[in-house]
Amino acid sequence: MRCHIGSTVGDRMASDDIAQLTDALAKTHVGDGELSYKGQGLKLDNAESVSEMVSAIEAYQGLRALRLEGNTVGVAAAEAIAKALEKKSELQRCNWSDMFTGRLRSEIPSALRSLGSALMASGARLITLDLSDNAFGPDGVKGIENLLKSPACYSLCELKLNNCGMGIGGGKILADALTQCYQKSKESGAPLRLKVFIAGRNRLENEGATALAKAFQLIGSLEEVHMPQNGINHQGITALAGAMKHNADLRVLNLNDNTFTKKGALAMAEALRHLRSVQVINFGDCLVRSEGAIAIAAVLKEGLPILKELNLAFGELTEAAALVVARAVKEKTHMEKLDLNGNCFGEEGCERVREAMESMNMTDMLGSLSDDEGDPDEDEDEDGDDDDDDDEDEGCEEEEYEEEYEEEENSLDGSSGSGSDGSPVKDSENAPSSCSRDFKDFLSSPSAQKLLDLGAKRTVLIEQKVDYSDxxxxxxxxxxxxSIYKDDPEVKQAVLDSTDVLMKKALSGSCFQSHNFLSSLLVMLGVLKGDGKIQKVCVVPGHLLALAHAVGQEYFSLDYAHMLQDFVSKGGKALSSCSSARSALQEALDQKTDA
Structure with a gap:
């Protein structure tokens, strides 16, 4: 009888325990393999405080996801949780963002090591690891370093480390861990296939970004990269651009609120030329500027077939550059959103951009322009002297540019030249070296007589000796x-024949190369604000008259005419000294675009 009563009491107690556990599990929103304590604001300091959680973890068969975000976990509590995870080999998703609020930074690495060691011991193969919004700094990255190198992360698809304060040091540690993870996983026969990488607001700067770029290039499987607000300028952006080329399935690229300027924008545009799956580009607040926007527009014209969103907001774009971008998205049938807010159009410019989008029946995709910075003053210095504050190691670009032809003797005077694609031209194809020297002398100090003295060889020299890759x-x-254009029939013909050869060659390459050439031409003419201390020319009628002639030729496409027209119409002060020649150019452009 006593045994019967004892058994009954024991059964009742067991039943009560199960009921309590069932109730606890219900409160944690268990389902589909997930145990969630998300957003409960629990202060978990020790083993006792996580006893119910540990029981729930231990009791959960087939646990695949554990959500701990929105709580605060101490070292002792983390150790207790870790102990429970040691037998959870099926765990795949660790959503552990924002779980160290109010903890000392020195505590966090220990807690992370405990949890990481448990995952490694369990034999789990993670798909998602989210540690975002945990301000653990470089030491925190050290806390997960061994985990990231281990077989537990060979299967990792999503790594989220947003707003963790990693800094340069943490970025380097993370890059090395990912590199080792890839190498070891490859040796095991199943290389790491990371798809989503999120690390915004981490002050990675150039060094951290460059280190990660090397890892990204090696991995080659990224589909989403989010690295906004990291203090990266053109050096780090260029490194990331090089890595993106090797991630052919990239769909989303978010680098918002870093600093591209021309160099970074051109490098990134060049990378985008190699990618066919990109759907979302967020370069907002990145100082892409007009030259960079033109380069990106060129890529839009010849690639990015399924692009849906493009953000170039707050990039110091002018109205003319925005119009080039607007026309470039015309044929993008998947396009849903174009963000050009916060640029420098002015009230009338904003209206013209809206009208351009409306004329293409694309008004709905244009976001608000309510934060426009206003049309820049035409009298403002446009030499770009305010360019990158990160160019300390680059010296004076103006001095370098003035020495370009001196530095490249071979391209004008030696055994090899280059074609429009920058490829070398064999000796047998070169004009005689004496003619090369004469051509170099002409470029150093142009005159009508020197051009005429080049004779019939001048067009060959222009075709072979100009570095069309630059x-x-x-x-x-x-x-x-x-510049030496004259009404004298012989000189005029020589100039136009020569510029025809040059223009035809310069515009015969890719859309990307052609747009870069035209934007460089506009910068040197002073109608487009450029980055760096590039010396603008003193505009003379010959410059504009030769352009007017070129516009009328077959090699000068309608797209290029529209682009030139946008900037010439806003040329203002830069072209004011050549009003008659400017009118001739404007007339040629009007005829081309109205045809």
């Missing part, structure tokens, strides 16, 4: 040749 050098050559 947009600035090509633009410089055009301006030097056209």
């Amino acid at each position: 947009s600035m050098k090509t633009a410089d050559a055009f301006l030097k040749i056209s």
Whole structure:
């Protein structure tokens, strides 16, 4: 009888325990393999405080996801949780963001090591690891370093470390861990296939970004990269651009609120030329500026077939550059949103951009322009002297540019030249070296007589000796040749024949190269604000008359005419000294675009 009563009491107690556990599990929103304590604001300091959680973890068969975000976990509590996880081999998703609020930074690495060690011991193969919004700094990255290198992360698809204060040091540690993870996983026969990487607001700066870029290039499987607000300028952006080329399935690229300027924008535009799956580009608040926007527009014209969203907000774009971008999205049938807010259009410019979008039946995709910075003053210095504050190691660009032809003796005077794609031209294809020297002398100090003295070889020299792979050098050559334009029939014909050869070659490459050449030409003419201390030319009628002639030729497409028209119409002070020639150019452009 006593045994019967004892058994009954024991059964009742067991039943009560099960009921309590069932109730606890219900409160944690268990379902589909997930145990969630999300947003409960629990202060978990020790083993006792997590006893119910530990029981729930231990009792859960087939646990695949554990959500701890929105609580605060101490070292002892983390150790207790870790103990329970040691037998959870099926765990795949660790959503552990914002779980160290109010903890000393020194506590966090220990807690992370405990949890990481448990995951490694369990034999789990993670798919998602989210530690965002945990301000653990570089030491926190050390806390997960071993985990990231282990087989537990060979299967990792999503790594989220947003707003963790990693800094440069943490970025380097993370990059090394990912590199080792990839190498070891590859050796095991199943290389890491990371798809989503999120690390915004971490002050990675150039060094951290560059280190991660090397890892990204190696991994090559990224589909989403989110690295906003990291203090990265063109050096780090260029490194990331190089890595993105190797991630052919990239769909989302968010680098909002870093600093591109021209160099970074051109590098990133070049990378985007190699990608066919990109759907979302967020370069907002990145100082892409007009030259960068033009380069991106060129990529839109020839690639990015399924792009849905493009953010170039707060990038110091002018109205003319925005119009180039607007026309570039015309054929993008998947396009849903174009953000050009916070740029420098002015009230009338904003209206023209809206009208352009409306004329293409794309008004709905244009976001608000309510934060426009206003049309920049035409009298404002446009030399770009306010360019990158991170160019300390680059010296004076103006001095370098003035020495370009001196530094490249071989391209003008030696055994090899280059074609429009920058490829070398064999000796047998080169003009005689004496003619090369004469051509170099002409470029150094242009005159009508020197051009005429080059004789019939001048077009061959222009075709072979100008470095068409460098947009600035090509633009410089055009301006030097056209500067000697005269009404004298012989000189005029020589100039136009020469500029025809140069223009045809410069515009025969990719859309990307052609747009870069035209934007460089506009910068040197002073109608487009450029980055760096590039010396603008003193505009003379020949420059504009040679351009007017080129516009009328078959090689000068309608797209290029529209682009030139946008900037020439806003040329203001830069072209004021050549009003008659400017009118001739404007007339040629009007005829081309109205045809």
